Amino acid sequence: MEAATCSQRLGFFSPIDSEKATRKSNGFVSLSRRSNEKDQRIRLCNSRTSPKLGNFKLSCCVKNARAIDSEQSYALVEEPLILQKKSQEIAPYLRGRCIYLVGMMGSGKTTVGKILSEVLGYSFFDSDKLVEQAVGVTSVAQIFKQFSESFFRDNETKVLQELSTMHCQVVATGGGAVIRPINWKYMKNGITVWLDVPLEALARRIAAVGTDSRPLLHDESGDAYAKALHRLSSLYDERGEAYANADATVSLEHAAAKLDLLDVSDLTPTAIATEVLVQIDNFLKGDNGTMGIGRS
Ligand SMILES: Nc1ncnc2c1ncn2[C@@H]1O[C@H](COP(=O)(O)OP(=O)(O)O)[C@@H](O)[C@H]1O
Numbered sequence: 001m002e003a004a005t006c007s008q009r010l011g012f013f014s015p016i017d018s019e020k021a022t023r024k025s026n027g028f029v030s031l032s033r034r035s036n037e038k039d040q041r042i043r044l045c046n047s048r049t050s051p052k053l054g055n056f057k058l059s060c061c062v063k064n065a066r067a068i069d070s071e072q073s074y075a076l077v078e079e080p081l082i083l084q085k086k087s088q089e090i091a092p093y094l095r096g097r098c099i100y101l102v103g104m105m106g107s108g109k110t111t112v113g114k115i116l117s118e119v120l121g122y123s124f125f126d127s128d129k130l131v132e133q134a135v136g137v138t139s140v141a142q143i144f145k146q147f148s149e150s151f152f153r154d155n156e157t158k159v160l161q162e163l164s165t166m167h168c169q170v171v172a173t174g175g176g177a178v179i180r181p182i183n184w185k186y187m188k189n190g191i192t193v194w195l196d197v198p199l200e201a202l203a204r205r206i207a208a209v210g211t212d213s214r215p216l217l218h219d220e221s222g223d224a225y226a227k228a229l230h231r232l233s234s235l236y237d238e239r240g241e242a243y244a245n246a247d248a249t250v251s252l253e254h255a256a257a258k259l260d261l262l263d264v265s266d267l268t269p270t271a272i273a274t275e276v277l278v279q280i281d282n283f284l285k286g287d288n289g290t291m292g293i294g295r296s
């Protein structure tokens, strides 16, 4: 559905091209227009978390509203609709195959994976959480501390083996799942997608949330961004080739360029989820020229 149709369907709003749109600091997107009598403002969904039209939280108020022009804001309103359209387009060709998101720590596997699962009607699993449940602890950090990294890796492989027998799920894998060839055997029962995020952006995200839950990055002292960037760089040197085994790659740099964005940080998780579906579609059509398995 086009955004204009959406707003028209709401019954009391003119087509979108006569409106102004902007994102609020709370993540909501506002559409506003000036009428002869008063300003009207409508709040649509939180575009970061609620891609489904059916989930739009709607409220309308009449007050003096300052409208800000921004082409990017129009895109934000339309993003959930574009995502939904793309998912409807490729769903029949997925035929229930699972989607495995791989990528470095902090690349957005969990955030984007949840959005994808919702729009595709799939279940969502975070393999780290399944390992925690299997071991009976509450954090991966605890597993590394009480047992060892190799104990964690063994359990990660068992979890991926179990998941590989299932259908209709999006799996956010742990950043290191790619290093064991046996894990690829299990993940290749579905479609694997690499979220390729520049290391500087990863370090910024991780510095913002802290490294407590990521034992391979945890360091008590020093500048969090610099430490994270340094450690991520050496992990990436070891793993870069392994990530490239994925069936499809979503390069945030390419995705940002496509949308005329200067910085990958301006890409919303919804836009990234859409790009995942675009790249899966290319893979299914065999457009990547090497491993296409055909859409039908
Ligand atoms: N597109 C994005 N833009 C900005 N921050 C993001 C984006 N995607 C994820 N994040 C943030 O980065 C952090 C790591 O994301 P997460 O989804 O947990 O990554 P992963 O599962 O790959 O480790 C979280 O704080 C999340 O909110």
Ligand SMILES: O=C(O)C1=C[C@@H](OP(=O)(O)O)[C@@H](O)[C@H](O)C1
Pocket (backbone or CB within 6 Å): 103, 104, 105, 106, 109, 128, 140, 173, 174, 175, 176, 177, 213, 214, 215, 216
């Ligand atoms: O890169 C890695 O080796 C790891 C990534 C983590 O998952 P996320 O990528 O979800 O942070 C988690 O599996 C563990 O801390 C090891």
